[in-house]
Each structure stands twice: as structure tokens, then as C-alpha cells.
Amino acid sequence: MAQLQLGPPPQQQQRPAQPGQPGQPQQLSPQAPRPPQQARPARPATPSDTPPSGQPDASRDQRRRALPGETVAPAPDETVIAPPRQRITNPTAVFSGLDKITGRIIAFDVAIDETVQFGALQVTPRVCYTRPPTETPQTTTFVEVDEVTLNGEVRRIYSGWMFAASPGLSGVEHAVYDVWLTDCKQSAPVIPGQAQSQPPATR
Template sequence: MPLRFLSRLFAALAFFGLALAVAPASAQPMAHPVATLAGLDKITGRITRFDVYIDETVLFGALEITPRACYDRPATDTLQRTSAFLEVDQRSLDGTAKRIFTGWMFADSPALNAVDHPVYDVWLIECKTSTNVPPPDQR
């Protein structure tokens, strides 16, 4: 009886050890100072790719886009690997702005949280540590 109990105990421990070894380890996301975005003008069909520093506001057509955070995870991670928190405002002809999007965008799933606009689409490409665009304080 004790031998049978020990063999079951070892089998259970081996199973749980294997389950822990197979379970994905979620690495901490790494924050980056630059978000690379792409924008589509649906009227002209032109796609523009641009780098934006965190907390910098850029104008794409009538949209003001401000990334607040941009994170990457290792390629071995099974979660959404590249994500950014964005605020998007639409400028009107009288100079007022209306917030049309606030939330997370994911490079792996651009349609998951998309900017809903009749003329423009905006999506996240990647997060970067550097860019050839000078920072806002050096312009």
C-alpha cells in the first residue's frame, strides 16, 4: 500500500511539474518612448507611417493623435505583444476638438480597438526605443 501511494504521489508531482513547465511565463512589458503608427486617408488611399513620442501630439489629417504609453513584450509571449494607449481627437473647422477615441491599440490585432472615423484609419505598428525624428524639446 505505501508503495502504491508513493507511485501515485510521484506521478501527481510529475504531472504538476510538467504543467508548470508548459505554462507560458508572462514577462513584464517594456515601456518605449516612441510609438510607430500608420494612418490611412480613405479618400486618397494614401497610407502614412509616422513616429510619435509618448505624450507628443501629432496631426494626421483632421485627427490629433497622442500616445500616452507604448509597451512591448518578448516574441515568446503569447499575449498581445505590442500595445499602446492612445487618445485621438478630431479637429473641426472652428478649431474645437472632440475626443473620438481613448484606449489601447494592439499591433497584433489592429481591428480589436480601432479609431472609428469615416475618413481616417489609424493603427499601431510597433514601439521603439529611438527614431530619427528629433524629440519635441529639440525642435
Template sequence: MSIFSRISIGGLTAAAAFAACSMAVAQAQEAPAAPEAWEAPAAPEAWEAPAAPEAWEAPAEPDASEAPAAPEASEAPVAPAAPERITNPVAEFAGIDKITGRIITFDVYIDETVQFGALQVTPRICYSRPQTEEPKTDSFVEVDEITLDRKIRRIFTGWMFAESPGLNAVEHAVYDVWLKSCKQKSDVPAPEAAKTN
């Protein structure tokens, strides 16, 4: 008899007996419970649209009796008037002799020629402003020089300003002349009066 012979138990072979036992054990065990049926999530509640806003009402029109009065038409702004210029018949000058240092003040009528040293001074116009305005005195002047050979040559033509005498000055080696003021009257007789006398 071989080692691997079958052992019989109660007329059954050991393999058959093992199979029978396995079946009995399997039947004895409870079958797993069937999974519960899947439930779909509850449907969301029906969406409710927000309440419509109240109808917009235009503001009530003001009563015609309470309407504000229309503003009166304003007048156009008036530009300030240009400062008044006064035309004067006399120009007052000051002159210096650089050699002697002597300063002389002299009046000259418009379009009159006065000689100061070797210079001849002729004002053509002289403007000033009222005393209530800022002073601004100017004169258009022509200045000629008498040379040593008795010839006359123009050394200056232009505006002189009493408030700024150095701005437009007469350049000469010996004499300087500048505008001091413009006047309505002078103690010096006018050229016409001098001729008649």
C-alpha cells in the same frame, strides 16, 4: 310335494351340505402369508465436519536492511512565468487619408501629441514582447478631432492592437489611424531634445 322342497343328501339338507363344502374349501386354501416386518431405513452415517483450514500466516516483515528508501520530497511545480512585457518610449502608427488614398507612417513618443490631418494622436503607453515570445503589441491611445470651428473633441480613447488593427479602430469619415509597432528608438528627435535645440 312342493317344487321348493328340500332335498336331503345323506341326512343333510342341501344348505347344510353347501355350507360344509364352503368351509372345507376355505380351509384348503392357504392363508396368505403375513407381510414381512417393515424395516426402517438405515440411519445415515454420522456427518463429518470438513477439516478446519490451516491457520493464516501473516507475510514475513521485510528485513530492515532491505527496506526501500523513502522517496525524496518532490519540489512543488513551478508555475510558468508570465510573459515579459517591454515598455517602449515610441509608438509607430500608420494613417490613411481616404480622400487621397495616401498612407503615412509616423512615430510618436509616449505622452506626445502629433497631428495627422484633422486628428491629434497621443499614445499614453506602448507595450511589446521579446522577439523570442509570441508578438503582442498594444498601446493605450487618445485621439482627438479638430472640428471646422476649431474645437477639439475626443473621438477615441482605448487600446490599439498592432496584430489586430481592426479590433479597436478609430472611426472617422476622412482619416484612419492604427498602431503598427512599439519601438525603443526613433529617427524623430524626442520632444525634449527638440525644445532644447
């Protein structure tokens, strides 16, 4: 005679309740509690954001309180661009020439794109630049130096920049003579023999 089972079948007792099934409530496991909902982080302020009411902008307040002649650091959202360096174009270059045999040094002026011969060297400056007094001094020239050989031939021995502050950087290589830049001038060079004589004083 068959016996009736009052309880559910063994398979149904061991099977855990599946969440989402109709007629069965959803149960949460005590080992995995539901994490609390985290607060959404606030959006960081951008340079375009307006400061809150009652709190003035620090960068504007700092610039407004700056005294005349006082240097104020720029705000973090500002980019400072240095102005380009200015240079002054001069019509005359001033050189010094050394005779290595006699040890004599001669200073001479050369107009731009003109050629002056010192010993066996012909010096031709192309440009001569200086800086305004408000900037760091720097005097430069682009010059071409030719050597006149004993046979009358002209040979280029130097073509490049010369710096008045660093005469040793120029690469003029000659056994007897040396030339370097000393200054640039706005006035035209004075040629010997062309100076105007003063009229005699009348009594």
C-alpha cells in the same frame, strides 16, 4: 390431592435464555453468525512519506536521469507555476494613417505623451508595450485620438488600447481619416528637418 410437577413451568420452558443472565451461558443464534474481524485498511501514502527501503523515489529518479535539454513531466505532488509574462516599455509608438479620399497611407512616429496631428486627427500615445523575443509577439499601445473640427474645436473620438496584430479592433471612427498602431520602438522619433547634415568632404 395436588400433583407435583417435575419439570419447569410451561412459561419457563417457552422463554428463551436471556444472554448475560447469571447462571445461564450465552448462546448465539445459528442464523446470525458472528462476522469475522476485518483487517484494518492501510493508511494511504502521503507526499511526506518516505519511500520504502530499496525502492527509490520515481520522481527523483526521473529527474536524475533526465538528459540536458529534455523536458521531464512534473511529479503528481508538484505544482508548476508559469512565470509572469514580461513586457518592454518603449518610448516611441509607430502609427499608420490612411486618407480615405486619396487612398494614401502615411507612417509616422509619435513619442510617448506627445501629440502629432495627422489630417484632422491628433494622436497622443500614453504607453507602448512589446514582449521579449522569447515570448509570443504582442505590441500594444494606449492612445488618445482627438478630432479637430472646422470650427477649431477638439473632440475626443477614441481613447483605448490598440493592437498591432489586430488593427481592426481599434474603434477610431472618422469619415476621412483612420489611424492604427504598427510597432513600438526604443529609439526616439526622427523629426523632419532636424537631421544632422554631413560636413563636406575635404580634398
